[in-house]
Amino acid sequence: MPTTHRVTLIPGDGTGTELTEATRRVLEAAAATSGSAFDWDVQQAGVDIMEEAGTPLPPQTLESVRRNKVAIKGPITTPIGTGFRSVNVALRAELELYACLRPCKTYPGVRSRFETVDVVIVRENTEDLYAGIEYEAGTPEAEEVRQFLNTKQKKQIREGSGISIKPISEFGAERIARYAFEYARAKGRKRVHCITKSNIMKFTDGLFLSTFREVAKDYPDIEPWENLVDATCMGLVQRPEEWDVLVLPNLYGDILSDLTAGMVGGLGVAPGANIGTEAAVFEATHGSAPKYKGQNKVNPTAMILSGKLMLEHLGETEAAERLETAVANVIARGEKVTYDMKPNRDDPTAVGTAEYADAIIEELGQ
Ligand code: NAD
DSSP states (O other), X not given: OOOEEEEEEEOOSTTHHHHHHHHHHHHHXXXXXXXXXXXXXXXXXXXXXHHHHSSSSOHHHHHXXXXXXXXXXXXXXXXXXXSOSOHHHHHHHHTTOOEEEEEEEOOTTSOOSOSOOEEEEEEEOSSGGGGOOEEOTTSHHHHHHHHHHHXXXXXXXXXXXXXXXXXXXXXXXXXXHHHHHHXXXXXXXXXXXXXXXXXXXXXXXXXXXXXXXXXHTTOTTSEEEEEEHHHHHHHHHHOGGGOXXXXXXXXXXXXXXXXXXXXXXXXXXXXXXXXXXXXXXEOOSSOOOGGGTTSSOSOOHHHHHHHHHHHHHTTOHHHXXXXXXXXHHHHHHOSSOOGGGSSSTTXXXXXXXXXXXHHHHHHHTO
């Protein structure tokens, strides 16, 4: 049914603003093919707004995402020395965006060593070594933690060690496993692979895996697979076609999503979404590539495909499919594509960010 979707639009900074503008135009054209439209609630975040607002993540931006429940965001440069580890990490934490979704698929025409990749990474976003619980070597806190732990076990932590804590809870593991199975079911996927190092990290990854096994019982239509993270890296590059939906704790998810992004043509084409129960934020995997700022040069595919995920999330399934087909056709033709998608990066026939978006919009009109 034709709908007007109220969505928070965060242009970001660096090349983010150019990528966001290209994405906005493409999304409007895709939605229009189903008679739908967007009512954008434009909000700022990043280094450009920091001076004016005194923070790279103004409260009204957060409130807007909470209110609209859906946002699409351009990349944001991590400001140095502001107390913010990263605006992106803060946004995920504030909104409890517990699932990071990164589908990685090869499109004919994209330069890649692989042809048959179609995997979906479902990364737990709130726990694990990424929880930010760390003790710097040489500090009284690290020493206190070290001495406490040394009273609890035979294996002693060496003096002067830095310590990072890896918390994994049954709650967090169940929530992400359920998300992965629900996603697989909704998308007609056959398998969910649980990726851990449970043979070594028995009480964290082991808990993640045992919880996965329990959740899998509720989804008899989906095959549960169990794989070790090291073997998965090898298996992905040896037999990419065997892998389907992968659910992983935070750190392995971070690493493997870059591996699979590389397998499908790199950061320029890898989309992503961070999803919680109250809100969802769609964004490319890559950063703000500030050295190309203002040059109308970088590839908006990753952000446009993140927009395709957003269309699906909004129930605009047909518009999402038409958008994906249009992107795939423009890439397959290989004419009006950005420099990074040409066989030679200096190819003078490469088009800019805006012109590539124009080509997709034209394709949507066919
Ligand atoms: P980056 O992803 O911005 O860029 C690394 C290199 O990848 C670029 O120099 C460019 O050669 C290439 N690249 C990236 N995106 C591209 C695109 N769309 N098209 C063509 N080439 C592209 O990584 P970085 O330089 O490490 O990070 C820059 C800033 O972005 C940092 O401040 C970082 O913290 C931040 N960052 C933000 C996000 C986010 O907003 N979600 C994610 C990662 C990094």
